[in-house]
Amino acid sequence: xxxxxxSRKVVIELQDVKRYFQVGSETVKALRGVSFKIYEGEFVTIxxxxxSGKSTxxxxxxxxxxxxxxxxxxxxxxxxRMSKNQRAKLRNRKIGFVFQNYNLLAKTTAVENVELPxxxxxxxxxxxxxxxxIKALQAVGLGDRLEHKSNQMSGGQMQxxxxxxxxxxxxxxxxxxxxxxxxxxxxxxxxxxxxQELYKKGHTIIFVTHNPxxxxxxxxxxxxxxxxxxxxxxxxxxxxxxxxxxxxPKPQDD
Amino acid sequence: xxxxxxxxxxxNAVANNKMRSFLSMLGIIIGVAAVIIMxxxxxxxxxxxxxxxxxxxxxxxTIRPGADMRGGVRQxxxxxxxxxxxxxxxxxxxxxxxxxxxxxxxxxxxxxYGNNNTNTTxxxxxxxxxxxxxxxxxxGDCFTEEDVHKAAKVAVxxxxxxxxxxxxADPIGKTIRFKSIPMxxxxxxxxKGYNSWGMDQDNVIIAPYTTVMKRINAQTYFxxxxxxxxxxxLSDAAIEELTQILRENHKLKGEAVxxxxxxxxxxxxxxxxxxxxxVTLILVVAAxxxxxxxxxxxxxxxxxxxxxxxxxxxxxxxxxxxxxxISLQFLIESVVISVTGGLLGILVGxxxxxxxxxxxxxxxxxxxxxxxxxxxxxxxxxxxFGYIPAQKAANMDPIEAIRHE
Numbered sequence: 001x002x003x004x005x006x007s008r009k010v011v012i013e014l015q016d017v018k019r020y021f022q023v024g025s026e027t028v029k030a031l032r033g034v035s036f037k038i039y040e041g042e043f044v045t046i047x048x049x050x051x052s053g054k055s056t057x058x059x060x061x062x063x064x065x066x067x068x069x070x071x072x073x074x075x076x077x078x079x080x081r082m083s084k085n086q087r088a089k090l091r092n093r094k095i096g097f098v099f100q101n102y103n104l105l106a107k108t109t110a111v112e113n114v115e116l117p118x119x120x121x122x123x124x125x126x127x128x129x130x131x132x133x134i135k136a137l138q139a140v141g142l143g144d145r146l147e148h149k150s151n152q153m154s155g156g157q158m159q160x161x162x163x164x165x166x167x168x169x170x171x172x173x174x175x176x177x178x179x180x181x182x183x184x185x186x187x188x189x190x191x192x193x194x195x196q197e198l199y200k201k202g203h204t205i206i207f208v209t210h211n212p213x214x215x216x217x218x219x220x221x222x223x224x225x226x227x228x229x230x231x232x233x234x235x236x237x238x239x240x241x242x243x244x245x246x247x248x249p250k251p252q253d254d
Numbered sequence: 255x256x257x258x259x260x261x262x263x264x265x266n267a268v269a270n271n272k273m274r275s276f277l278s279m280l281g282i283i284i285g286v287a288a289v290i291i292m293x294x295x296x297x298x299x300x301x302x303x304x305x306x307x308x309x310x311x312x313x314x315x316t317i318r319p320g321a322d323m324r325g326g327v328r329q330x331x332x333x334x335x336x337x338x339x340x341x342x343x344x345x346x347x348x349x350x351x352x353x354x355x356x357x358x359x360x361x362x363x364x365x366x367y368g369n370n371n372t373n374t375t376x377x378x379x380x381x382x383x384x385x386x387x388x389x390x391x392x393x394g395d396c397f398t399e400e401d402v403h404k405a406a407k408v409a410v411x412x413x414x415x416x417x418x419x420x421x422x423a424d425p426i427g428k429t430i431r432f433k434s435i436p437m438x439x440x441x442x443x444x445x446k447g448y449n450s451w452g453m454d455q456d457n458v459i460i461a462p463y464t465t466v467m468k469r470i471n472a473q474t475y476f477x478x479x480x481x482x483x484x485x486x487x488l489s490d491a492a493i494e495e496l497t498q499i500l501r502e503n504h505k506l507k508g509e510a511v512x513x514x515x516x517x518x519x520x521x522x523x524x525x526x527x528x529x530x531x532x533v534t535l536i537l538v539v540a541a542x543x544x545x546x547x548x549x550x551x552x553x554x555x556x557x558x559x560x561x562x563x564x565x566x567x568x569x570x571x572x573x574x575x576x577x578x579x580i581s582l583q584f585l586i587e588s589v590v591i592s593v594t595g596g597l598l599g600i601l602v603g604x605x606x607x608x609x610x611x612x613x614x615x616x617x618x619x620x621x622x623x624x625x626x627x628x629x630x631x632x633x634x635x636x637x638x639f640g641y642i643p644a645q646k647a648a649n650m651d652p653i654e655a656i657r658h659e
Contacts, residue, residue, distance in 0.1 A: 064652050084576070084577065085576045085577070085578075088574050088576045091574050092573060092574020103568075103569045105566060106270070106566075108266075116570070117573040117574055119259055120570075120574040120576075120579065121574065122256070165573070
């Protein structure tokens with residue numbers, strides 16, 4: 001466990017979080033008591049097979065759902081008793097989501113897609129929104145494709161736009177759900193390179209995946225099974241995604 | 255998200271689905287256009303009838319025999335014979351607020367000249383009649399008091415009679431026959447065309463009332479007496495005066511009910527307007543039902559759109575949109591559809607009323623308020639029928655929505 005890093009800021013703290021669902025007369029125990037802390041600047045993968053409670057945990061971390069019991073504290077804010085609207089606001093300010101299937105708005109330009117979260121934040125005016133969106137797109141290497149529409153982009157580019165959208169509100173934590181799941185190996189590694197860059201810049205990243213390989217490129221790995229933590233290990237030997245990418249055979253059309 | 259951005263988002267969504275948006279607007283376009291056209295025709299007809307009635311003289315007063323029949327009670331036939339020569343003579347002798355007076359006796363039937371014949375109405379009048387009706391003799395002359403006195407067999411005819419019997423040739427001096435009475439034509443009336451009930455106002459023969467009474471109908475009473483008040487404002491005073499004269503003449507005292515009815519032109523106009531209003535209302539209500547159907551159409555499309563965009567809704571919620579903001583977004587979208595449809599409908603309705611309706615010979619005049627009302631109705635339809643789809647969107651669970659395929 002990560003006890004020796006207590007001096008760092010805690011971004012996420014789960015205290016015995018349980019989440020039960022009532023399906024007919026049966027109670028499905030998706031999370032049976034999960035506790036951990038994630039510190040600022042960590043790159044954590046959460047792994048588990050389907051049915052391990054991985055998605056339920058992601059919903060908890062993303063404030064899309066609340067625990068049946070226990071408490072979840074996000075960047076100092078307890079979430080369990082929050083209303084729907086309060087959680088919407090909290091997501092808007094503290095969380096950056098990256099989804100497996102990009103979830104970009106159709107027929108909409110890259111920069112407009114990235115602006116989306118800021119549209120729901122009244123502190124930003126149109127000019128500030130645009131500036132923040134351009135900055136985020138430059139950070140993911142798409143500074144030259146601001147006005148491209150979502151249907152004119154490749155999968156990798158779309159995922160970069162999605163990552164830029166997740167970064168645009170300067171979130172406390174970046175939550176990626178199978179962010180490389182729909183991409184080919186080459187593009188997947190490109191994404192990993194990007195995530196590692198963001199990690200080096202000090203972003204806190206949680207990467208939910210069923211692919212154990214990805215854990216080798218993260219700083220910490222939490223393994224779930226049957227709604228409980230099976231393993232929580234620090235990775236002291238983080239592999240470089242950039243090197244792995246260079247070692248890959250070039251795609252044939254290059 | 256502020257309202258302006260929501261409008262942008264909604265307009266984009268509508269623009270991204272042009273065909274579908276247009277189809278859902280179509281109902282509104284047709285509905286609004288129909289309402290406006292109906293209102294324009296209603297208003298136009300009313301105006302044209304009003305104009306026509308006023309050219310007939312707004313100071314026209316008509317005395318009919320029999321008590322006021324508005325209740326619809328049947329009266330004794332003898333009650334229809336109360337207007338007599340003595341009444342006319344006394345009105346002429348004592349009138350103060352009345353300028354012209356003409357008794358009226360009519361007879362419908364076939365008029366013959368040579369091989370030609372046509373159906374018409376012979377109006378037995380005094381020479382004052384043309385002044386009362388503001389009719390003009392174009393050729394020849396009108397008959398005189400002298401002709402009335404002698405019950406002369408002379409007549410003034412309308413243009414239709416000239417066309418039908420003489421094929422347009424000069425009829426002055428020719429003798430026509432009506433119910434076997436020969437009458438010499440001494441004048442032709444200036445054409446007045448059809449009135450708004452579709453009646454040919456040129457299909458008339460005017461003869462001295464004595465001629466029609468004695469020679470044609472053989473009756474001793476008038477079917478009515480028409481008068482003109484000095485001015486429209488003095489109509490009421492004139493009615494008062496005529497009522498007094500007739501009551502005295504008919505020896506009606508105290509509580510006795512009038513055995514005659516006097517109507518002013520203003521009253522006639524009122525009645526016509528009310529009738530037209532009722533007809534217009536019925537037409538507009540029918541057209542309004544199509545707006546209701548159009549609203550349901552919009553609701554249908556919006557429900558489909560919400561389902562189709564479940565993922566987008568999930569995403570917006572995940573990045574911080576509250577249910578209220580999502581609901582507002584879809585509400586605005588449905589208002590954008592209905593209002594755009596409404597504006598197009600106003601354009602179509604206005605163009606048709608102004609350019610197409612007059613081409614088919616119908617009177618039409620778009621009342622300005624019908625445009626404002628249509629616009630407002632569209633906003634209301636958008637909100638009303640957008641509400642359920644908007645609620646459906648707002649109540650989605652972001653977790654399920656975002657994973658929706």
